[in-house]
Amino acid sequence: EAQVTQNPRYLITVTGKKLTVTCSQNMNHEYMSWYRQDPGLGLRQIYYSMNVEVTDKGDVPEGYKVSRKEKRNFPLILESPSPNQTSLYFCASSKDRTYEQYFGPGTRLTVT
Amino acid sequence: QKEVEQNSGPLSVPEGAIASLNCTYSDRVSQSFFWYRQYSGKSPELIMSIYSNGDKEDGRFTAQLNKASQYVSLLIRDSQPSDSATYLCAVGSSNTGKLIFGQGTTLQVKP
Numbered sequence: 001e002a003q004v005t006q007n008p009r010y011l012i013t014v015t016g017k018k019l020t021v022t023c024s025q026n027m028n029h030e031y032m033s034w035y036r037q038d039p040g041l042g043l044r045q046i047y048y049s050m051n052v053e054v055t056d057k058g059d060v061p062e063g064y065k066v067s068r069k070e071k072r073n074f075p076l077i078l079e080s081p082s083p084n085q086t087s088l089y090f091c092a093s094s095k096d097r098t099y100e101q102y103f104g105p106g107t108r109l110t111v112t
Numbered sequence: 113q114k115e116v117e118q119n120s121g122p123l124s125v126p127e128g129a130i131a132s133l134n135c136t137y138s139d140r141v142s143q144s145f146f147w148y149r150q151y152s153g154k155s156p157e158l159i160m161s162i163y164s165n166g167d168k169e170d171g172r173f174t175a176q177l178n179k180a181s182q183y184v185s186l187l188i189r190d191s192q193p194s195d196s197a198t199y200l201c202a203v204g205s206s207n208t209g210k211l212i213f214g215q216g217t218t219l220q221v222k223p
Contacts, residue, residue, distance in 0.1 A: 042215035043156075043200070090155055098144050098204030098211050103155040 002027045004104035006091050012110045021076045021107050031057030031094045032074040037085040081111040116203050117215035126222055131188040133217050135201030144204035145184045149197045191221045
């Protein structure tokens, strides 16, 4: 089954404790992206990757890091989480940046 | 002006009616257009894609694209309470290399 997976699905953590949210896709897509979604603000892109070892900032990259060492995986790293990073996070993949994107199930992060 | 605009709603329709959702975009060279459905707390799910002017039908859903007027719409026939969700419009442009999402329209289908 073609899918995008994310882990963990729910995470409660404390300010400053480094965390990683994993994302994996099995569709051999070149393009992958991370979004956060907050009430009233819609989907906002954090980082994206056009291919292995090629990443770039989206609209709200501050406080986040990413890496793309393998085509299928695109982890999101929060080195020092803060409460304003409490949000619902989605990973997505696509064959191209302007084609339909397929979303993972989401990770609800709470930073206290 | 936002790149992709949708009325946030809520749009309320009775069960069995036609729901009409609209989206306008600003980039004239946009080439790909998508509708996603998102239930509260869940991930967006692709329901329609359209690339050329005219109508595209899939079951109860019809996407309509008018590039000259820069709008894309989604019609849902025989609306069901299970259609109650937020519908996101997304527009892609090879020129800018972006897929831009609207903020979504909330649809409520009342039994």
